[in-house]
Amino acid sequence: MESFGFWYKLVEDKDDKNPEFDLHVNFWFLGDILKGKVKNPYLDIGIKIQNYKNLSNLVFSFPFHVPQKNLVDLASKMSVKNNASIVFNEECEIETQKEYTLIKIPGKEKTDDKKLLIFPLEQAVENIYELTDYKEKSYITVKFDEFRTYLKNSGSDLERYSDIYIRFRIQNIDLENILYFDSEPFNKSLDSAFSGTRVLDFKINEKRNIDKNITARMEQKEELLVEFGQIHFLVMEPSSYDMVSYTQNQMSCRELEKDLWNEYLKVDLEDKFGHVLAYHWKKKASDQSKISDFSCFAKINYQKMQMKTVFAYVLVVLGLGVAGSTIVSATPLINTFSQRLSGGYNIVNLIMDLALAVVMIFIGWRVGRSK
16 A cells, blocks of 8 residues: 655745644544445544744645545634544634634643644635645645735734644545455355455555655655654544554544534434444654654454345345255156156256256355455
């Protein structure tokens, strides 16, 4: 699997405060959670930047093609108190200034409270970001130079804030065989009709797994790979699925508070769909070094039952029944040639019944093999 890439370019007149980055990624397998009501997963990406004013631009590269219609800015979602609180896992307060939102995140002490400026991709400042396609991949370039110029010329009070948060969603894109793949047993039409294994391989800033043409562009423009202070990666799956993690980062798990996430997801996580578990991998930088890359490899064992699976098995059983009945009925024909002459069970009936049995078994087998 290929890797996501995050890199940046500094302004020429930067001060002595280097930008610092935290990354939040939520991978929602909504097709499993909502029993097919939503076909493809949601991939939510949020990045917190301290001292963003020293950035000229920030680039996100995707190991797949992202059409503009499938990129959703979540800034408006973050302007809702409940959404901000569940994303940051803190009791946040919301302030608004014109079309911009400030989130106050409480610290241990009142003086430790921090304010984050939610940075919209869709805003009054034109061309604040650019979505570029390269072959079968895409990348986003966020242009902070344009934003700083706007704040300076408008005399906005927002100029005094140095920490920002960007959050967006990739949706309605089939990410199978890009971020994960489904592996099925050798006897596909039997065991895999009721079970399977999903292999998840998520990577960030693993340079050897980023397209060489994209890294060449990065080096040509003197851009640097982002090094993170913290990375949070969460995967949401039904509670009936069994997650096995093979990454060195410790995984925790909790039940998702479904009623809290309905407005944020714009779907209804009804109780009839069952419980949802959130698997959480967290990596934190040490005092000596930041996080240069991140990977998560996991296997998800799941059970499944679909109407077409039941239909396939019914066809196979009926076909076997017809075949068995035909063979039993044909036994006198094999032993007594005179029965055919007397108008009893004849060879045409035998061939037609066996053909019907073969067709039923074949259709059932083909349906059972299909996903």
